[in-house]
Amino acid sequence: MQTLIQNLIASGTFGRNPPYGLVAAIVEFVLGAVVFLGVALPFAGIVTWLERRVWARIQSRVGPNRVGPQGFLQWLADGIKGICKEDLIPAEADAPLFKLAPYLVMLAFILPWSVMPFSSSLILADLNVGILFFTAVTALTVVGVLMAGWSSNDKWSLIGGIRSAAQIVSYEIPAGLSIFPVVLMTGTLSMQGIIRAQGWSPQHWFLFANPFTFVAANILFISALAEGNRTPFDLPEAESELVAGFATEYSGMRYTFFFMAEWGNLFLVGALIVTLFLGGWRFPHMSNSPVVMNILELITFNVKVLAVVFLSMWIRGTLPRVRIDQLMTLCWKYFVPISFADMIGTAVWVAIWPDGNAFMGYLMFAAGVVIIAMFIRRVVFYARRSKMELYFHPTI
Amino acid sequence: MGAFGSYVQNIKDTVTTIFEGMAVTASHFVRRPYTVQYPDRMPVRVQDTLPFRYRGILEVDLEICTGCLACERACPIDCIVIACEKDPKTRAMTISQFDIDIAKCMYCGLCSEPCPTGSIHHTTEFEGADYSLESLIRRFVPEPVQAYKPKKGPETDPRIAPILNRGMRYINEFAQPGGEKPAEEEPEA
Numbered sequence: 001m002q003t004l005i006q007n008l009i010a011s012g013t014f015g016r017n018p019p020y021g022l023v024a025a026i027v028e029f030v031l032g033a034v035v036f037l038g039v040a041l042p043f044a045g046i047v048t049w050l051e052r053r054v055w056a057r058i059q060s061r062v063g064p065n066r067v068g069p070q071g072f073l074q075w076l077a078d079g080i081k082g083i084c085k086e087d088l089i090p091a092e093a094d095a096p097l098f099k100l101a102p103y104l105v106m107l108a109f110i111l112p113w114s115v116m117p118f119s120s121s122l123i124l125a126d127l128n129v130g131i132l133f134f135t136a137v138t139a140l141t142v143v144g145v146l147m148a149g150w151s152s153n154d155k156w157s158l159i160g161g162i163r164s165a166a167q168i169v170s171y172e173i174p175a176g177l178s179i180f181p182v183v184l185m186t187g188t189l190s191m192q193g194i195i196r197a198q199g200w201s202p203q204h205w206f207l208f209a210n211p212f213t214f215v216a217a218n219i220l221f222i223s224a225l226a227e228g229n230r231t232p233f234d235l236p237e238a239e240s241e242l243v244a245g246f247a248t249e250y251s252g253m254r255y256t257f258f259f260m261a262e263w264g265n266l267f268l269v270g271a272l273i274v275t276l277f278l279g280g281w282r283f284p285h286m287s288n289s290p291v292v293m294n295i296l297e298l299i300t301f302n303v304k305v306l307a308v309v310f311l312s313m314w315i316r317g318t319l320p321r322v323r324i325d326q327l328m329t330l331c332w333k334y335f336v337p338i339s340f341a342d343m344i345g346t347a348v349w350v351a352i353w354p355d356g357n358a359f360m361g362y363l364m365f366a367a368g369v370v371i372i373a374m375f376i377r378r379v380v381f382y383a384r385r386s387k388m389e390l391y392f393h394p395t396i
Numbered sequence: 397m398g399a400f401g402s403y404v405q406n407i408k409d410t411v412t413t414i415f416e417g418m419a420v421t422a423s424h425f426v427r428r429p430y431t432v433q434y435p436d437r438m439p440v441r442v443q444d445t446l447p448f449r450y451r452g453i454l455e456v457d458l459e460i461c462t463g464c465l466a467c468e469r470a471c472p473i474d475c476i477v478i479a480c481e482k483d484p485k486t487r488a489m490t491i492s493q494f495d496i497d498i499a500k501c502m503y504c505g506l507c508s509e510p511c512p513t514g515s516i517h518h519t520t521e522f523e524g525a526d527y528s529l530e531s532l533i534r535r536f537v538p539e540p541v542q543a544y545k546p547k548k549g550p551e552t553d554p555r556i557a558p559i560l561n562r563g564m565r566y567i568n569e570f571a572q573p574g575g576e577k578p579a580e581e582e583p584e585a
Contacts, residue, residue, distance in 0.1 A: 058421045062431040318421040319414065334407065378419035383426050391428035 031124060035113050044109075044264030045075030051263070051313045058317035062396050070395050082256035090153065090249050097151035102250070102257035104144030109261035111137035112268050117191040119281045119297035121290065130191035131179055131276070135172070138227065138268060141261070142168045145236070145246050148258070152249040160245025164229060164236035167327060171226040174335035178220035181213050181346035182206050182276045185356070195280030207277040208364035209356060212345040217277040219339050224272060225312055226327070228265040232319040233327060270308035271301075278304050435523075446520040449569050451503045453521045454496050456536045457559050461515040463489040463543035467507035475500035476507060476516075480543060489543035498524055499532040513544065514563025 005024050049064060049071060056063030064071035089095055115130040117123045127133050142165050149161015183189060185206065186197040198205050206213045226233040237245040247258045274280055281297035322330070349357075383390065434442060446452070463480040479493035508517050526532055544556070551557040 057429065058424045060424055060427060060430045062429050062433065314418065314421060318417045375415065375419060375422075378416065379422045379426075382420050382423035386423065386427060389428045390426050392426055396429060396431075 028124070032114065035116075035124060036110055040110065040113055040264055040267070041260065043267050044260045045079055046072075047263045047266055047309060048078065048259075049074045050309075051316070054310065054313045055317045057394075058314070065396070079256060079260075083253045085252040087252035087254060088249075092153045093249060094151035094153065097147050098249075099254070101144045101148035101151060102254040102261075104147060105141055105261045106144075106257050108138055108140035108144065109264050109268070111140070112271075115191050116271055117195055117275060117280055118301055119294045120192070121294055122298060123192060126190055126192045129189045131183070131189050131194065134191070134268075134272065135176060135179065138265075139168065139172055141227075148250070149246040152246070154249050156243045156248045157246050160236045160242045160248070163242075163324065164246060167229070167233065167235065168227050170328065170331045171223040171335075174219050174331060174339045175223035175227065177336070177339035177343055178216040178223065179276060180339075180343045181216045184343070184346050184350050185209065185213070191275055191280075195275055195282060198279045198282055200279060200282040200284050202279075202368070203358075203361040203365040205277060205279045208361050208368060210346070210349050210360050211364070212342045212349060213277065214364060215338065216342050216346075217273065219335050219342070220276065221269070221273055221308075221312075223331075223335065224269040225315070226331070228269055229262060230266075230312060231316040232322050234321060235324055235327060266309045266312060267305060269312065270305035273308050274301065274304040278308075280304075443520045443522070448566070449518075450520045451505050451518040453498055453519055453524055454501060454507070454534070455517060455519045455521075456494055456496070457515045457517075457563060458491070458494065458536055458541060459556050460513040460544045460560050460563055461491065461494070462512060462546065463491050464512060466510040466512070467516045470506045470510050472504065472506060473500055473502060488545075490540050491537055491543050492540040494536040496534045496536070497532065498534055499529050508566070511563075511567065513546065513560060514566040515544075517563065517566045 005020070005027055008027065009018060009020065009023055052074070053063040053065075053071070064074040067074045067077050089098055112134050114124045115127055115133055117126070117130075145164045145168075146161045149157045149159075149164070152158070182194060186194050188194060188197070202208060207217050208214065229236050236242070237247065242248070247255055250258060281301040283293070283296045283300045285293070286296065287293055432438065443452075463478070465478055465480070468474075468476045468478045475497040477493060477495045477497075478491065480489050480491040482489055503518070505518060508514070511517075524532065551560045
């Protein structure tokens with residue numbers, strides 16, 4: 001970032017001797033707008049279409065396939081419709097808070113993109129406390145959600161908002177504790193620093209570094225799903241009990257904002273897991289040109305993130321919603337103690353092998369391959385048992 | 397099993413059942429979806445896959461209509477309106493109006509049972525949506541036509557014979573709803 005700004009100043013794009021702060025502000029503003037409008041919003045839209053298609057296939061349906069090729073433009077149609085609809089504010093609602101709430105949720109969705117490590121140079125701000133910033137600003141959602149629930153002046157909204165707040169605050173603890181093992185192993189909180197400490201090949205990822213990080217990765221993933229109000233933890237929006245939870249009274253653009261943030265959060269979940277445990281943008285050195293390397297790294301990062309996003313869609317299509325007491329039991333009785341044990345285990349591991357244990361990496365990676373092979377065997381078993389016509393094409 | 401044992405057992409159950417559940421849903425990724433993409437992305441039109449006796453929108457083959465008014469009398473809701481005059485000298489029937497109000501019709505099939513030639517019959521067509529009730533009235537007689545006169549012996553006119561054959565087959569099928577004597581099958585998908 002600094003080099004880019006210095007290059008711009010040196011090349012005279014902004015005239016002679018421009019103030020450094022002004023140029024920096026303009027560049028950050030433009031880049032931020034590009035990242036937000038060009039990546040975050042389209043991703044949040046496209047992922048709704050993708051999720052509906054994936055979900056449909058799990059349920060032996062087709063899903064939206066009429067708007068554009070394979071229904072790809074469905075998100076655009078839905079978004080335009082949502083924005084054009086009437087923005088209704090209930091008479092008994094607390095209007096200023098009601099209007100403000102979706103923007104706070106949106107803010108919590110936008111801010112983490114500033115520390116998103118797309119590649120070795122494509123990062124808006126490589127903060128030295130990047131991962132802390134990431135978790136801190138995503139927790140802002142709770143303010144917006146609670147505000148929406150309270151200001152709607154409606155029982156469903158209030159219960160939904162409070163449930164969401166309880167859920168997000170509870171799951172912050174195992175999520176935070178599961179980031180700890182990685183921080184212990186790398187000694188840095190910077191996103192780029194954590195990625196640089198891993199290698200491009202799977203046995204050098206922190207997912208396989210030792211058994212404790214493997215458990216931590218799983219706990220972090222599940223906690224992140226719970227924080228993003230995803231099924232099986234979508235209690236705040238449980239249709240059968242709470243209509244649409246905190247979003248019950250919302251319509252039009254504000255409703256679209258809530259759901260844009262919710263779907264977009266999937267990318268954040270994926271990026272968090274990929275950065276911490278799946279090697280981020282690391283790619284083998286293949287070219288001396290920084291442009292080529294950056295493009296390859298960008299593709300690697302996005303493919304990994306999409307794989308994690310796909311996994312969360314798949315989980316959403318598989319598991320039923322848990323009860324509220326089961327949700328809290330899972331968090332406080334299982335995740336919190338296990339992640340504490342995990343943290344201590346990693347600390348001991350780092351004390352014994354300060355530079356990591358290469359053999360363990362290979363062993364864990366081999367174990368992962370075995371588990372995937374077992375899984376594929378079960379999939380083949382179920383596909384055979386159904387005695388149905390097989391169809392391997394992703395499109396129909 | 398102590399408290400710790402059941403704690404570990406719970407974790408084990410969770411992991412293994414989720415593993416199996418994910419395998420079941422993953423197997424659905426390689427199955428062909430059940431969805432029938434009506435109406436435009438079908439290998440065959442739905443109308444062509446329906447059975448011969450399907451009670452769709454009524455149709456009249458005017459070439460074999462005798463003008464006997466049996467269907468008009470049979471209709472319980474009077475959705476059929478026929479106007480025909482008999483010439484007193486030549487004893488020839490002239491049909492000047494044959495309207496069926498599809499909006500009223502309840503597809504009971506009572507009109508097609510008494511028809512002597514199978515002229516009035518249900519088709520497999522069922523897409524009746526329209527913009528006004530008036531346009532749902534099917535008018536089968538644009539200008540007055542001579543009614544059909546059944547001949548003794550088989551029909552010889554090559555234009556009318558296939559229509560009459562179809563009509564008789566339709567009546568026979570109605571007479572035997574069990575389908576004990578299935579007529580030749582309609583082309584099915």
